Amino acid sequence: AQSVAQPEDQVNVAEGNPLTVKCTYSVSGNPYLFWYVQYPNRGLQFLLKYITGDNLVKGSYGFEAEFNKSQTSFHLKKPSALVSDSALYFCAVSLNDMRFGAGTRLTVKP
Amino acid sequence: KAGVTQTPRYLIKTRGQQVTLSCSPISGHRSVSWYQQTPGQGLQFLFEYFSETQRNKGNFPGRFSGRQFSNSRSEMNVSTLELGDSALYLCASSSGSSYGYTFGSGTRLTVV
Numbered sequence: 001a002q003s004v005a006q007p008e009d010q011v012n013v014a015e016g017n018p019l020t021v022k023c024t025y026s027v028s029g030n031p032y033l034f035w036y037v038q039y040p041n042r043g044l045q046f047l048l049k050y051i052t053g054d055n056l057v058k059g060s061y062g063f064e065a066e067f068n069k070s071q072t073s074f075h076l077k078k079p080s081a082l083v084s085d086s087a088l089y090f091c092a093v094s095l096n097d098m099r100f101g102a103g104t105r106l107t108v109k110p
Numbered sequence: 111k112a113g114v115t116q117t118p119r120y121l122i123k124t125r126g127q128q129v130t131l132s133c134s135p136i137s138g139h140r141s142v143s144w145y146q147q148t149p150g151q152g153l154q155f156l157f158e159y160f161s162e163t164q165r166n167k168g169n170f171p172g173r174f175s176g177r178q179f180s181n182s183r184s185e186m187n188v189s190t191l192e193l194g195d196s197a198l199y200l201c202a203s204s205s206g207s208s209y210g211y212t213f214g215s216g217t218r219l220t221v222v
Contacts, residue, residue: 034210043114043200043213051208090153094207097143097166100153 002027002093006101013081013108021076021104023091032094033074035065037087038103044090050074061085081108112136116201116214123221128189131217135182135203141165142184143211144176147198156199159184191221 003026013019025031032051036044048059055067065076074091086108091101115134123129135142144156155168159178176186182203188195198218202211 032208032210036213041198041216041218043116043215044202044211046210046212049208049210094210096207097155097158098202098207098211099155100145102152 002031002095002099004091004093004099004101006089006091006104008104009102010105010107013106015083015108015110016080019078019081019085019106019108021089021091021106023074023076023101024072025074025091025093026072027093027095029095033065033067034092034094034098035059035063035074035076036090036092036100038090039087047076047089081106083108083110114201114203114212114214116199116217118217119215121217121219123191123219125191125193125221127191128187129191129219130185130187131199131201131219133184133186133201133203133214135184135201136205136212139203139205139212140182141204141206142178142182143202143204144184144186145200145202146170147200147216148196153200156186188219193221195219196221 005024034049035047038044050057050067058064117132141160143158146154158166162178173189178184198216200216202213204211
């Protein structure tokens with residue numbers, strides 16, 4: 001079985017500050033991990049993925065994520081948040097199919 | 111290249127009716143997955159099709175069904191609609207589990 005947890009429903013940061021959106025996973029075997037972003041009334045857009053190799057993964061729009069096997073975490077980060085980053089973010093794990101976390105709403109205030 | 115296309119974008123149906131939603135995947139993608147998104151439940155996995163066969167299924171009642179055609183296009187059907195079926199239904203296609211999914215914009219179903 002595979003599952004993903006996003007412990008925060010909401011994250012608020014000020015523009016220009018670093019941001020972190022948390023994700024932990026549970027899966028048998030080696031996971032494929034993903035982050036997606038969703039804007040209102042739209043489908044999900046791919047941000048980045050971890051398959052294997054370097055634990056720090058860089059993705060679209062300046063986002064990055066760090067895979068930590070011992071903590072079974074895959075937190076999304078960005079050094080300097082923009083107001084336009086405000087959206088709903090989903091972490092996902094893929095094994096037989098893709099399962100998503102509940103989502104975290106990120107609000108970046110000017 | 112063209113993305114994942116879902117039709118229609120919006121639907122309003124009455125309780126008890128049935129509905130069919132359509133999804134055209136990215137050319138060359140043989141896997142199509144369906145998700146239901148609601149404010150309270152988040153993204154719930156419905157089913158996945160690969161080469162016309164249902165490969166995985168989520169925990170939804172039998173009223174929810176789907177199929178995939180030889181050209182990889184997929185449809186999902188919901189019979190005997192209930193108010194709780196109101197949701198955004200998302201389709202995603204993939205060329206393999208390590209590549210991730212590409213999502214369509216979704217079909218917003220409202221049951222009244």
